[in-house]
Amino acid sequence: MKTKKTAYLGMFLALALVCSYVESLIPFYFGIPGAKLGLTNIVVIILLYQAGAKEAFIVSMLRIVLSGFLFGNLFGILYSLFGGLFSFFCMTFLKRTRRFRVVSVSAAGGVSHNLGQLIIASVIVENWNLLYYFPALLLAGLITGILIGIAAQEILLRLPSDMD
16 A cells, blocks of 8 residues: 555655646736745645644655756745745645645745745845835735635545545
């Protein structure tokens, strides 16, 4: 059974990398620099609900590092890692409370990802005035998080209930 689960995780990692690549090709502009759809978060949310936090964490971190090397740069990896970690722990905490649905967890993930990236950017450039940019990123993270959450929820409804 462990081999089957490993194969699932490999497929989800490949899917996350494809989503990351597709997102880099989409000329989607919110009018807010740095705002993205967050398509790969669909994969993380599905894994969080289907396989568990450990598996979702592994795929999320591997995807960030691999896509950074394939499609980005070192600073992109750093920003994505910090945003991804902040987002992942926020989503995991909210899911474990059992008080929030998939869409709410995803929206919180989108917002916390943006906040995490702003915090690391503020530390790197030693300028906390970057946090004034947070209201715009809050709105973008909320909207995209809700959209990604709706997509993830619909996919979860159609997938088998376990990955064992």
